[in-house]
Amino acid sequence: MNQHRTVRVALLGAGSVGSQVARTLLDHADELALRVGARLELVGIAVRNVEAKRDVELPAELFTTDAKTLILGADLVVELMGGIDPARELIALALGSGADVVTANKALIATHGLELFDIAERVGAQLNYEAAVAGAIPIIRPLRDSLAGDRVDRILGIVNGTTNFILDRMHTLGGTLDEALAVATDLGYAEADPTADVEGYDAQQKAAILASIAFHTHVPVERVYREGITGVTAELIDEARTAGYVVKLLAICERITAADGATESVSARVYPALVHAQHPLASVHGGNNAIFVEAASAGSLMFYGAGAGGVETSSAVLGDVVSAARRRISGGPGLRESMHADMRVADIGDVVTRYHISLDVSDELGVLAGIARVFSDHEVSVLQIQQGDGAVPVVEALEQSTEDTPAGEQASATLVIGTHQATERSLQAVVAALESLDAVQRVKGVLRVESAA
Numbered sequence: 001m002n003q004h005r006t007v008r009v010a011l012l013g014a015g016s017v018g019s020q021v022a023r024t025l026l027d028h029a030d031e032l033a034l035r036v037g038a039r040l041e042l043v044g045i046a047v048r049n050v051e052a053k054r055d056v057e058l059p060a061e062l063f064t065t066d067a068k069t070l071i072l073g074a075d076l077v078v079e080l081m082g083g084i085d086p087a088r089e090l091i092a093l094a095l096g097s098g099a100d101v102v103t104a105n106k107a108l109i110a111t112h113g114l115e116l117f118d119i120a121e122r123v124g125a126q127l128n129y130e131a132a133v134a135g136a137i138p139i140i141r142p143l144r145d146s147l148a149g150d151r152v153d154r155i156l157g158i159v160n161g162t163t164n165f166i167l168d169r170m171h172t173l174g175g176t177l178d179e180a181l182a183v184a185t186d187l188g189y190a191e192a193d194p195t196a197d198v199e200g201y202d203a204q205q206k207a208a209i210l211a212s213i214a215f216h217t218h219v220p221v222e223r224v225y226r227e228g229i230t231g232v233t234a235e236l237i238d239e240a241r242t243a244g245y246v247v248k249l250l251a252i253c254e255r256i257t258a259a260d261g262a263t264e265s266v267s268a269r270v271y272p273a274l275v276h277a278q279h280p281l282a283s284v285h286g287g288n289n290a291i292f293v294e295a296a297s298a299g300s301l302m303f304y305g306a307g308a309g310g311v312e313t314s315s316a317v318l319g320d321v322v323s324a325a326r327r328r329i330s331g332g333p334g335l336r337e338s339m340h341a342d343m344r345v346a347d348i349g350d351v352v353t354r355y356h357i358s359l360d361v362s363d364e365l366g367v368l369a370g371i372a373r374v375f376s377d378h379e380v381s382v383l384q385i386q387q388g389d390g391a392v393p394v395v396e397a398l399e400q401s402t403e404d405t406p407a408g409e410q411a412s413a414t415l416v417i418g419t420h421q422a423t424e425r426s427l428q429a430v431v432a433a434l435e436s437l438d439a440v441q442r443v444k445g446v447l448r449v450e451s452a453a
């Protein structure tokens with residue numbers, strides 16, 4: 001090791017993740033110095049309020065509210081404040097001054113990554129962001145480096161720890177979304193504004209990042225279809241359980257080939273979906289994440305572990321810090337992500353999937369026949385119909401409706417209808433047509449089925 005070399009590290013933010021990164025930089029300074037080949041000196045921590053009480057004890061003299069001065073005295077800046085402003089301006093300042101940058105900020109990378117990579121490339125600096133997707137799990141580097149010679153076809157995963165924690169808790173313990181969110185927030189999983197988690201924006205940003213790297217194509221965050229979990233009720237979770245499924249918020253990024261067999265586009269989407277109870281994703285509990293990557297030569301790969309949490313995420317941040325510091329010591333250009341493929345981003349309507357549709361219907365003669373007609377009119381084929389606790393084959397259900405229901409009775413019944421594969425466009429048209437049927441009192445929920453056992 002060069003005893004005289006020092007890499008001056010400035011930390012922006014000392015919350016759940018930042019305070020743990022600071023602690024490791026201070027407690028393991030000697031070991032890190034051996035790994036890097038130079039000492040990593042934590043020169044300061046920029047925060048909003050230097051007096052704020054923190055869970056982790058850190059030297060008071062390191063704290064400052066003057067982020068800009070701190071940045072201009074640093075070789076490496078670690079941004080862990082979150083949000084777009086002022087993080088965007090501060091990272092641009094850091095890169096522009098020649099410092100390397102490590103960030104966990106998916107909101108910023110997904111929306112302004114291109115402009116920041118431009119600056120990094122121009123000045124020859126590093127911009128690393130492993131912690132931005134799936135916390136501690138190595139996924140950015142495997143996609144960008146390890147799989148750089150392969151062709152990724154599909155990514156399917158749970159990429160938000162907070163919503164996985166909430167859905168898992170609702171499934172196993174019952175209770176409401178708000179109760180589970182309060183616990184996830186205490187555990188340090190949730191974003192500063194947890195709307196980003198429960199409405200799927202955080203997963204949407206991560207999907208945009210994953211799709212962009214995997215398919216060498218810039219996928220703008222607003223082109224990632226998004227639904228959050230606020231519509232997932234205890235009732236829908238119970239119905240899913242009865243049918244042998246678990247509800248998970250999934251991010252799916254895949255290549256789609258058009259009907260002509262030649263034109264390829266990229267689909268990226270986030271929504272709560274049904275996962276078969278025997279599928280490995282169904283066993284991803286608490287704040288954990290799991291990501292399946294299917295690549296042409298590598299086949300199926302699974303990445304699993306802690307997707308959120310301050311201590312866990314600090315591991316990914318420090319990995320990026322060591323990597324950037326080593327490169328600073330040994331020299332090497334700043335690299336931008338490869339976006340040469342420039343593929344079209346598909347509309348959600350082009351995606352082929354399966355639906356489970358939960359309906360309250362009038363329990364009267366001919367209802368099922370009317371519903372079945374809606375499906376056949378849109379050329380969507382029905383796989384099964386579930387009434388109460390049991391799945392009933394379609395033909396049997398239709399017979400029951402005409403034989404067992406006394407004419408003129410106006411009772412209400414719940415039906416859960418599972419479809420075969422069809423385009424989203426057709427499935428959405430089916431749901432709209434069902435909503436307009438007199439016999440359909442309410443469409444209670446629509447969930448896609450994304451993984452058979």
Ligand SMILES: NC(=O)C1=CN([C@@H]2O[C@H](COP(=O)(O)OP(=O)(O)OC[C@H]3O[C@@H](n4cnc5c(N)ncnc54)[C@H](O)[C@@H]3O)[C@@H](O)[C@H]2O)C=CC1
Nearest residue numbers: 013014015016017018047048080081082104105308309313
């Ligand atoms: N908490 C987690 O499990 C994970 C978080 N991330 C990302 O890591 C980043 C940090 O997350 P957390 O540590 O959970 O956030 P946090 O809310 O716990 O901490 C944010 C810190 O930044 C400081 N800060 C915020 N705005 C500031 C400003 N304008 N000027 C100076 N200081 C400012 C706050 O004072 C606080 O110390 C975010 O981008 C988040 O999305 C990524 C993966 C996992």
Ligand SMILES: N[C@@H](CC=O)C(=O)O
Nearest residue numbers: 160161162189190191
């Ligand atoms: N709020 C995020 C934190 C990690 O990215 C999550 O819950 O996954």
Ligand code: NA
Nearest residue numbers: 130133135137
């Ligand atoms: Na990661």
